[in-house]
Amino acid sequence: MEVTGEESTKELRSRERILATAVVLFARQGFDRTGMRELARAADVNLAMINYFFGTKKKLLAEILDTFFSEYLTIARVELTGDGDVFLRLEKFISRTIYFFAARRDYLVVALTDLNHNDPDVLEYKAMWGRQMVEIVEQNVCGALGVTVTPKVMTPLLTSMMASRFLFSPVVEKISAGEADLPDFETYAQTVVAVFLHGVVPGSDSSHASV
Amino acid sequence: MEVTGEESTKELRSRERILATAVVLFARQGFDRTGMRELARAADVNLAMINYFFGTKKKLLAEILDTFFSEYLTIARVELTGDGDVFLRLEKFISRTIYFFAARRDYLVVALTDLNHNDPDVLEYKAMWGRQMVEIVEQNVCGALGVTVTPKVMTPLLTSMMASRFLFSPVVEKISAGEADLPDFETYAQTVVAVFLHGVVPGSDSSHASV
DNA sequence: TCCACAATTAAACGTTTGTTTAACTCTAGA
């Protein structure tokens, strides 16, 4: 068939339907707790189609992770590199990343939870992406900021801060239905920017001056 | 046998050996990827002993999580409540928590990754602990700090910051063997305190004044 | 000594797992 046309033939749709369904299920119930039959049923394809298109379940996961990490890394490269003001660059990076996390929340959850265990294979894969991320932060942020925090501490720290809203959201929403809910992403992005750059207390430089 | 003595009889040892081994394996390879037979072999007990002592695999996990969350909550109650200076209380809380995370790293990893999926049962369990944590922060931190950040945002944010060092450590260590490694916990605790209270840039109140 | 009972064991239970096979349908290109 050769797929010379660009979209919507039935075969292409199956592949993408599997992919889209897999992200949702993996995020909701985890990679291991999601069976091939369950995924096939949810994506409305035959069981064998998953192995036909992706080979193995692990390779299906790998494709999801590649999508997420490459896009995340692109944002970091675009927003963090350059000669502009470091604070402005950080502000833009954090803001764009949070919007990215919001748009691809399921990808984020899969990447940070399913990936968080340490098969030697998976560990090497994670290190590959982490290395590039740390490198960008090291060469474009740490020096320009003139801080003592090392890039290997700062990178996970900032990533955790930006992601926490999305990783904890199911719990937080469950805590109190109706009451004051989570802020929109615009507000949340500003919060993370503010805390990361200036700390929780907004107006002060806060060397112990409370109550 | 009644277990009137306080320790070291063979039966007690089996139960605790299972528990200790489970935490390590669950943290390293995940709850689902760890089979009962594998756990039994690693703990050097018969397969049936796990169900004999804990009933089901899920209840074994629940015991691990209870241990972790109750201790974490105790620290929050002890260090965050009271009338002293908010900054000093936060500083002590962050410091003690990070030492706690370091001592119980495997527990932390199990609690934050294996628990991060959303079976309705698990979600309710997480909400139970999260609710108490948010309440403590709300009543003892947010008001005293006089900040606009809501407790439902601040609590996950701070927890993420404190935990990031431990969740990402396998990746970060893999990134470059030999080179400048992660800081000790004393230093890391100070870093989190500093960033959370004053932002990444130490000496300035940093309203755009770089390069 | 003997009894009651906790601990331990080997074996089997029925499901479910990810993957593979071989046959079949459909369609684009010669």
Place this chain on the structure above:
DNA sequence: TCTAGAGTTAAACAAACGTTTAATTGTGGA
């Protein structure tokens, strides 16, 4: 019109899963 090949299907594979059963061992208290 015919054919090569991609898409799709039902069925089966061995392996691993969590759990249960029934029998055995070992020990403290009567």
